[in-house]
Amino acid sequence: MTAVSPALDAALAKLADSEHLLIALDFDGTLAPFVDRPEDARALPEAQRAVEKLLEISHTTVAYVSGRAVDSLQLASESPDGVLLVGSHGAEYRFDGVDAHPPLSAEDSARVAALAEAFLGFADEHPGVSIERKPAGFAVHTRGVETDAAFSAENDARRIVADVYPDATVRDGKNVLEFSVLSATKGDAIRHLRDYTGATAVLYSGDDVTDEDAFRVLAESDLALKSGDGPTVAPYRVEAPAEVAAVLHRLAELRAATGR
Template sequence: MTDAPLAEGEAIDKLAASDRLLVALDFDGTLSPLEDEPMDARMLPAAREAVDALVATPDTIVAFVSGRSLVDLRVIAEHDDTSRVLLAGSHGAEFWIPGEGIVSHGEDETDVALRDTLRGRAEDATAHLDGVWIEPKTFGFGVHTRRATAEAAEEANRRVDAIVAGEAPHWRRRTGHNIVEFAFRHEGKDSAIAELRERVGATAVLFAGDDVTDEDALASLGEDDLGVRVGEGPTSATVRVADIAALAVLLQQLAEARSRRRA
């Protein structure tokens, strides 16, 4: 594990030489600071510049891989139909592909009805707790506690855990930075990376993330790939960088090295 971006490091040189590179990036906490109001999240300017540089590099595909619902991811990423950036939302249960648009793994009416029922019960059960917010998601919902006290967060999670355990014990539960997510689909960021890799024919993948849910993808990478952890925490990544700004430096260095090799 290294603690700083690599200037002419072996990892960047190896990726720069790959035939077809997929750069897959988590969004919140990786490209954008975490926000108390989740829909206020936007890429830092340096991160956007690095993404744009990679998109312009030959034989390089950029994707954002997020737990956000696709519709919300498109808003915070300021993403429109002319973009060349691929999107994987809902931990890989729905995608946006240039030239194709939205590609979803589908919804069952029974699952959707249960989602709405349980989300409503979660909202009712936590309405008295200041700073707790239930986020609607395509395949479930999230319990946000960033603005809540520790006691309120604990009570909210306990109450919602009991609701889901009683009615939908088969749902997938994920934890992240001040959020617990519940979903009736079981895709993870590891399956999202696998699907994107196959779809674009990537010979190597860089994946960067900052949270527990990103570890599924980081642990799935192969010897020709590179995993980058942004910030602290246990990780399967090969490289650790301190923050979003440091990741932007690494991505810019990769874009420059790859441009030189692909010229």
């Protein structure tokens, strides 16, 4: 297994000593390698095992914080019992199997329906592009689509949304453009999870632009770990999900050694 750098190891040791630890993790590109069809994505087995080890330790909470709709996150992550699920970038929560997010207002439901109607036929006009419906909006997936075609699909999508509901929140990710009638970010999700769990320290790891919102709300006693390439405010970076899994194993080892 990949070794963890000395600087990161020291930071993990400090984190492992905290009274109540929250380990919050993005899913795609962080626990699971990218695949062409989002429904085929699965966490690396070693990541899954590390999460199970962490769940056995007392005063230690694991949460998955994803841009996926929470149903899709639960399916893809095959999340072990006890993992708190946050979907749609903080617009959906599922704790211990119970949905903990407020239902959409009548106005927001009408906005989602109007957007859905405006996107009827969109995937037919843009071969290879797929539309994922979410409770509060949808995502336009362009993974595997040639650059020019993806660019034109994203421009068309932005134009349609600007006509129908210009106040929609737009999120640009890797090969995905998302529109939501809600404005929650992963930063909001981390604040909520911290309150809900009473965590005294947080590890957050993610690979995409939207994960930066989560990194930005972390405090000095927390740890931000970027997975993969791209600009980040996170002070620590690893290459890919295999290295994230190694970090989680090391954290579990250090935390278990504190006698919890």
